[in-house]
Amino acid sequence: MIEIFGIPSQALFGQLLIGVINGSFYALLSLGLAVIFGMLNIINFTHGAQYMMGAFAAYLLLQYLGLNYWVALLIVPILVGATGVAIERLFLQYVRKLDHLYGLILTFGLALIIEGLFRNFYGSSGEPYQIPDALLGGHNLGFMFLPNYRAWVIVFSLAVCFATWLAIERTRLGSYLRAATENPVLVRAFGINVPRMVTLTYGFGVGLAALAGVMAAPIYNVSPQMGSDIIIVVFAVVVIGGMGSIMGAILSGFALGIVEGLTKVFYPEASDTVVFVIMVLVLLVRPAGFFGRSA
Amino acid sequence: MASAADVPLRRTRAKTERGFAVAFAIMVALLAAAPFLFYPVFLMQALCFALFACAFNLLIGYVGLLSFGHALFFGWASYVAAYAAKGWGSTPELAIAAGTVTAALLGGIAGFIAIRRQGIYFAMITLALAQMMYFFALRAPFTGGEDGIQTVPVHRLFGLFDLSGEMRMYAFVLVIVLAAFLFIYRIINSPFGEVLQAIRENEQRAVSLGYKTERYKLLAFVLSATLSGLAGSLKALVLQFASLTDVHWTMSGQVVLMTLVGGLGTVFGPVAGAFLIVAMQNYLASFGEWVLVIQGAIFVFCVLAFRRGIVGEVASLLRLRL
Numbered sequence: 001m002i003e004i005f006g007i008p009s010q011a012l013f014g015q016l017l018i019g020v021i022n023g024s025f026y027a028l029l030s031l032g033l034a035v036i037f038g039m040l041n042i043i044n045f046t047h048g049a050q051y052m053m054g055a056f057a058a059y060l061l062l063q064y065l066g067l068n069y070w071v072a073l074l075i076v077p078i079l080v081g082a083t084g085v086a087i088e089r090l091f092l093q094y095v096r097k098l099d100h101l102y103g104l105i106l107t108f109g110l111a112l113i114i115e116g117l118f119r120n121f122y123g124s125s126g127e128p129y130q131i132p133d134a135l136l137g138g139h140n141l142g143f144m145f146l147p148n149y150r151a152w153v154i155v156f157s158l159a160v161c162f163a164t165w166l167a168i169e170r171t172r173l174g175s176y177l178r179a180a181t182e183n184p185v186l187v188r189a190f191g192i193n194v195p196r197m198v199t200l201t202y203g204f205g206v207g208l209a210a211l212a213g214v215m216a217a218p219i220y221n222v223s224p225q226m227g228s229d230i231i232i233v234v235f236a237v238v239v240i241g242g243m244g245s246i247m248g249a250i251l252s253g254f255a256l257g258i259v260e261g262l263t264k265v266f267y268p269e270a271s272d273t274v275v276f277v278i279m280v281l282v283l284l285v286r287p288a289g290f291f292g293r294s295a
Numbered sequence: 296m297a298s299a300a301d302v303p304l305r306r307t308r309a310k311t312e313r314g315f316a317v318a319f320a321i322m323v324a325l326l327a328a329a330p331f332l333f334y335p336v337f338l339m340q341a342l343c344f345a346l347f348a349c350a351f352n353l354l355i356g357y358v359g360l361l362s363f364g365h366a367l368f369f370g371w372a373s374y375v376a377a378y379a380a381k382g383w384g385s386t387p388e389l390a391i392a393a394g395t396v397t398a399a400l401l402g403g404i405a406g407f408i409a410i411r412r413q414g415i416y417f418a419m420i421t422l423a424l425a426q427m428m429y430f431f432a433l434r435a436p437f438t439g440g441e442d443g444i445q446t447v448p449v450h451r452l453f454g455l456f457d458l459s460g461e462m463r464m465y466a467f468v469l470v471i472v473l474a475a476f477l478f479i480y481r482i483i484n485s486p487f488g489e490v491l492q493a494i495r496e497n498e499q500r501a502v503s504l505g506y507k508t509e510r511y512k513l514l515a516f517v518l519s520a521t522l523s524g525l526a527g528s529l530k531a532l533v534l535q536f537a538s539l540t541d542v543h544w545t546m547s548g549q550v551v552l553m554t555l556v557g558g559l560g561t562v563f564g565p566v567a568g569a570f571l572i573v574a575m576q577n578y579l580a581s582f583g584e585w586v587l588v589i590q591g592a593i594f595v596f597c598v599l600a601f602r603r604g605i606v607g608e609v610a611s612l613l614r615l616r617l
Binding site: 238276 | 409414415422423427430433548585588590591593594597598599602
């Protein structure tokens, strides 16, 4: 058995892997939050609930329609994204002009409604979701055992993050989006339908959360409170990374996941709180966050 | 030098103060009569939450800072007060003082960190800090973990007065909550309170007028945390337990809800909101998770169509500041 700093390599790399996995969820979620905040000026408190909806949608599709993981991966983001579009049209469009606080409170209320409904119908114990057959098993890399599904989650979420970054920073549509973030009135004057873009951006951000939910379903239990557990950590990630930059959200998501994983190895008692402690330190040293423009 | 413009200002001020005096008298009369009509424990619980919501409103209503982590102060004060009464056998006034001082210290630290960022970040930071302290409460040995601290004894007040009857306890809680309520009213209407409201309206301008807004915000934060701690300590003695529920983020959400329903930035609103929400929870307790859905729906409704809250609406009908 190889040991590093007196820790068996299996345990060290095992926790590191869990850290990277958590980090990929943090990255996907904070990415969605950043995209939504950029366009709508709203902190989407419902994000955690929408991540949970993604996981539940995958579970329900398998349970009642027999649709497997791969189909879920494709259609769940669209379905849940559509509920996001409805939420934006029904509620959010009315609070965009108000103080930021109202957007936060409104989406908090929506999160309570969604979580309450799911708890009502499915209890709070949680349901298991099988890893798809194609990704069962794993490889022994010598220093650690790498389950195939976890490798897939890391690779796929990196790809999604990169694609989103590319779409926003390097395409024409992305340039409209960035322009509308800076000055919606001017962009509108150029004949671009900004309200529709806002709606679709929200739908897209929600879709990202749902996608993360589908990927998380086989790893964690599918339970109604899985969203509220993670969203507060993601908020801390967003405070650390700052919401001004897409890349910042992605990088800080992964970095904090890894730090959290390492903390589990070296000082497990602090693993729940390490992200918050880092947030405090960052605020003391660099109040604007690592990638943020000062708010 | 009194200019002509000062006269109507003084007149509005006098009208506001008269309005407050009348409304306060009505509130005291209602609260004095209430224990003969309703279950005193319910009323005491509602009073504690009313104080909590008033303390929270001091921050959001008068400085415009939305803290999503006020459970931190309420809950930790509740733990410390409960522990003092049970572990050290402290008398009620000492247990309450211990809890309140703890909240003040935590408020100083959390405030110092959180006021470094504005608006939306402030809310997220306070939420994250509260979550961090939630995990500490979960792990710390003295909090009793999942069980909390139960059967907290209520000793004689100052070692002299027996608080064991429900009515006596009610009177004790009522006096403290009313005193704290008047204290908050005094803060809001002091020169300090005026500066806070100036910061709420336009922080840049307040800065350009030479006010060190950071200090004002920090002091407001500490005051709000301290009073939340007072509420939490009282709650620990009234219900005779302290538990994880008090430090959980759902508690931070509750206090936002109470204040929003009653009316942000109104003096009486948080009291009305707290009584309404606590009553609702008692009546709906048998509906299980639907409570969450209903609370969520109230949030959504208030934000979209009822931003002034109950007291805010009444005040605008009567053309008063309440």
